[in-house]
Amino acid sequence: MANVKDVAKLAGVSTATVSRAMTHPEKVSEKTRKKVQSAMLECGFSPNVSARNLRRCESKTVIVILPDIANQFFADIVRGIQIIAKKNDYKVLLGDSVHAVEQANAYIDLVKTKQADGIISLTSELPEEVKEGINIPIVMACEYFENFPVPTVRIDNYTASKNAIDYLLDIGHKRIACITGPMDNPICVARKNGYRQSLENASLELDELAIDSGDFSFHSGYSAFHRLYKQYKMTALFCFNDMMALGAMRAAFEVGLNVPEKLSIIGFDDLPFAQYTTPQLTTIQQPQLQIGKTAMQTLLHVLFDEKAAQDTILPTQLLVRSSTASYSEK
Amino acid sequence: MANVKDVAKLAGVSTATVSRAMTHPEKVSEKTRKKVQSAMLECGFSPNVSARNLRRCESKTVIVILPDIANQFFADIVRGIQIIAKKNDYKVLLGDSVHAVEQANAYIDLVKTKQADGIISLTSELPEEVKEGINIPIVMACEYFENFPVPTVRIDNYTASKNAIDYLLDIGHKRIACITGPMDNPICVARKNGYRQSLENASLELDELAIDSGDFSFHSGYSAFHRLYKQYKMTALFCFNDMMALGAMRAAFEVGLNVPEKLSIIGFDDLPFAQYTTPQLTTIQQPQLQIGKTAMQTLLHVLFDEKAAQDTILPTQLLVRSSTASYSEK
DNA sequence: ACAAAAAATGTAATCGATTACATTAATAAC
DNA sequence: GTTATTAATGTAATCGATTACATTTTTTGT
Secondary structure, X not given: OOOHHHHHHHHOOOHHHHHHHHHOHHHOOHHHHHHHHHHHHHOOOOOOHHHHHHHHOOOOEEEEEEOOOOOHHHHHHHHXXXXXXXXXXXXXXXXXXXXXXXXXXXXXXXXXXXXXXXXEEOOOOOOHHHXXXXXXXXXXXXXOOOOOOOOEEEEOHHHXXXXXHHHHXXXXXOOEEEEEOOOOOHHHHHHHHHHHHHHHHOOOOOOHHHEEEOOOOHHHHHHHHHHHXXXXXXXXXXXXXXXXXXXXXXXXXXXXXXXXXXXXXXEEEOOHHHHOOOOOOEEEEOOHHHHHHHHHHHHHHHHHOOOOOOOEEEOOEEEOOOOOOOOOOO | OOOXXXXXXXXXXXXXXXXXXXXXXXXXXXXXXXXXXXXXHHOOOOOOHHHHHHHHOOOOEEEEEEOOOOOHHHHHHHHHHHHHHHHOOOEEEEEEOOOXXXXXXXXXXXXXXXXXXXXXXXXXXXXXXXXXXXXXXXXXXXXXXXXXXXXXXXXXXXXXXXHHHHHHHHOOXXXXXXXXXXXXXXXXXXXXXXXXXXXXXXXXXXXXXXXXXXXXXXXXXXXXXHHHHHHOOOOEEEEOOHHHHHHHHHHHHHOOOOOOOOOEEEEEEOOHHHHOOOOOOXXXXXXXXXXXXXXXXXXXXXXXXXXXXXXXXXXXXXEOOOOOOOOOOO
């Protein structure tokens, strides 16, 4: 494989000039730049990036840690990250942590070992050292830690959730159940607080029997519904993501509880399938693309210390489709 | 940041010994190994992998090129790849090519520039040079090129498709429409051939009005259905993936064509949502996890030239759920 | 046309881990 | 106890691109 020396010899210049022709073309005369370029073509030269990284102490690569590549929710976030990364000459590499801290750690090692410059984490399932403010450029998107100083980009889970319940109350529901995510997750705590606050504002009490939890998978929504159905007579159900909402909708169908006539269901995320289910799913839309873009921009700030990187809160929107209907007591 | 020299000084040994303690521990005495290890801990040493890669001419990293991270179909394939990679001390990095050859090229460059050792491509949207047998370790999974010598792992699309249509014929359907994928894709050609052959075996002629094509997205299935519905009276519909099948199912609902009573629908892939739709989707299951595992194993063969890497064809299975029902003419 | 400033290029050190080869220490063989 | 073997360690070159600094060439100003 050709290296700078070969190119230099072929072009009749020094290795320094070859290097400059690649990375600082403005510092090389038009004429020699052309000579170098054709020499590079002639011997099929590709620079060895390990060598460059070694010398430069950077890699122009960012790692995105996903807890679960199978969750479509992350797709557009990643797209947004890629758009901004590309504009800034960064490569994006996706690491699926499969919800395992150990696996996430392996990706963080890529930064420690200089194979990547920074991390955007879409999961809070990270090793303790990260929370303790280890010196690694990292931005969290969607998720966050309580009281830990990692810059984040996210939504206002509390308000989004509160608005959804407000809407259900508005259209006459009083018995509103809820399928949460894992309650050790701060965003789930926030969503549950929104749910509780909305009920309290309507002078309704939160009934623990109306609440069950899942792990964001289709199946967990399905089985949580079956458990809830036995213990609580609900007219509406709020699920902490669309996948669980679909699982619950399926389960409701199986017990003959028609959606939305007998049961209203609201999801969270607005995944692509949400408008293709029958009935189409009412859900809370997150600005995934914008979250991704902002996260990458924030990471660039962290990397270049341009300004103290801050938290960003982006807006959500309740999309009313056909899985919800107004309720009036008979 | 500490480097081998620092560790060496701290442990009172040479850099060579430090290096050996890391990568060939059996060549170092028990005693010095311990000394080195505690010295590494003491100064918080992480080896600079760029330096190692530079010297070793390898990166222990493989790139997986996905055409679309939003397509859940790839999730378990990636899991399978990761399982085998981990066993062999390889890192897996996912690259979303967004169906763009240019983007795929950027990932291929990672190999040329020694940042990755090989590629598993889940898309055939690759630059021409790859097809021309460029000297890059690459394995294709699911997709393939006609007449190009890249090792592949895939299913028998022709037979899988033929079996699905055979089943529809068996349960009495005669007017079977089809929503294909992009017809410049060899796997789509194979599936369409299976569809045609099954019809021919039953002495039915393939009617071009019964065929439309999509791009594997929910929406394309939805709009293809609406086009088909205007021009062809079908009692069954075969879609080349589950996402289009769901889109079509939604469209069928909108025109009042009940599934499965008035229209049977078959998908392809068995994505996680397929058992949570109403009705649950009959579909062709692919062994995604196994495809991924085999692809990674094949890539290891390619990398180490252990034996001529071959093509592998894995089995599929028709999963009959509730979106299909038998048809009898009135 | 000449000095001064600016632009272009070259020389060689550098990044940090690895490893061929050389040397020393430990063990085995007789 | 001496030599032959083997194990452990050290020395220094190496991977390939970058860049500080030095030198040469070109441009500018008068």
